[in-house]
Amino acid sequence: MTIVVLVKQVPDMNAVRVDSTTGSVRLSGKAMNSYDAYAVQHALTLGKALGAEVVAVTAGPANARDALTRALAMGADRGIHIELNDQDQRDSLDMANVFAEAIRPLQPSVVLCGQQSDDVGTGQVGPQLAELLGIPHVSSVMSVSAEGETIRVQRDTEGGYQQVSGPMPVLLASGSITEDPINPSLKGMMAAKRKPVEKVAAAERGSTTRISWSEPKAPKREAKGIIVQGASAEDAARQLVAWMKENKLVAS
């Protein structure tokens, strides 16, 4: 039995710098997409419960390999690196097709991915991949378990938690975890170096252009409110409550 988990390398979100005058953005560093780390943990939980092999899959240029290495260090059994150098030219449906072509031969019982990416954040690839594979999907997954051949998940919605269960194959998009996050150990990182990573070519991009993106810009923000600084806590509190009364935010 095979479980596939998709991982994406993204810029370091703590190192994003925005030029406040031009609104332009500078990206640096690299990290595994935060939601993909949840997906890897869910994949490992199911892998253990089902006695399945966990295959981590990424798509991107040669330097996108780190996210794959991290998944292997967390405990995935092997990796597939789909070599792709024109990611910017492809929309989410193109990317879903790249993953569908690469993982279809594995006939996975469960496919996991992060709910969305930290950088572009469309959250589209998971449900679109499920459509292309012709399998059901569940999003906003926060915990997973397996009972025999039945997969059970808890999902997080605006209306509360929802329990979903059913047979495999299924695609799960992870939005959070309920257990403690796994940080790869030194042993895990050493082991990752010995785990096999297969390189495969990406499916050709279709000729259809569905969307085009503009250059991202930061929206301008300038302070416009009252700021109290250097006052005692009691004095600041008095000023705040007086202001709240003035604006009818408290009964007086």
Add this chain to the structure above:
Amino acid sequence: MSQGSGVLVIAEQRGGGLSPVVNELVTAGTSLVGQIGGSVTVGLVGADLDALAASAAGIAGVDRVVTVEDDRLATFNGTAWSAAVASITGNVAPAVVLAPATTAGRDYMPRVAARLGAGHAADAVAVDIVDGKVVATRSMLEDRVQATVAFEGDRPATITVRPGSFARAEAGTGSAAIEAFDVAFDDSMFALTASAPEAAAAGQQDLANAERIVAGGRGLGEPDKFALVEELAGVLNAAVAATRPLSDAGWRPHSDQIGQTGAQVSPKLYVAVGISGAAQHLMGVQNADYIVAINRDPEAPIFKVASFGIVGDLFDVVPAVIAELKAVQA
């Protein structure tokens, strides 16, 4: 531009009624058809839709309501929903499909786009017509920046719109025609069974509709300190909320989370305690009428959006504010 005409708005239920985000999407749709022509259709998917369809038909600006009803659609199921919405889209043949960027909308709409071979923009905050193209504005990099997505080609533009992005169209004034569509669902779409959502243990609340919210962030330092947020909320008769780091760390349920992937809120009063104001959080709260921020760091981005900010140690300031509020309310 798409070969289709007009705008299809996919509705969502909440608490047994129509979610107010539907009225927001109708406003967006009405503005679009003013530029590209055609009419506004509302699509409803679920079980027992009569009352909801009647509400949708009453929203000002709606020309037509179409329903897909099936007993198996009583609880949300993204796989079946995507088939239903794709089928409605095929029948209505709109130029633009708008759905709410809720957990449900963001679940089925990408799959609808895949079924239709259409482009998709998720979580848009604005939708316009620019040079004859449908253009959605959305944020990236955890809401730090915005970019536009222009739709090319002949398929409908499919878009999820962040709740709170448009004013609500008036309810109870229209009288649109209602029409039921049949969709032949494949049994395999119901292979998964889902329970009705149940409130999270820590007092589920509807943040999106809360009048007053007090939220805590990482500045609280440790989970027990959240009691301070709860006490302030109690005095203000407000709902409590948290930032993503707190809900990810398991301090608070995700239903309490505000910002990207959490609730978009539009309260009259929003009080941010120990929240520096990561960009995604600022986007989540920007529709509040009044924002109060208490934070130690004068450079914290939250002060850029605050109507009233106090730079100071929250462990001194919050108890002082609670005492002062109790004094004036006594």
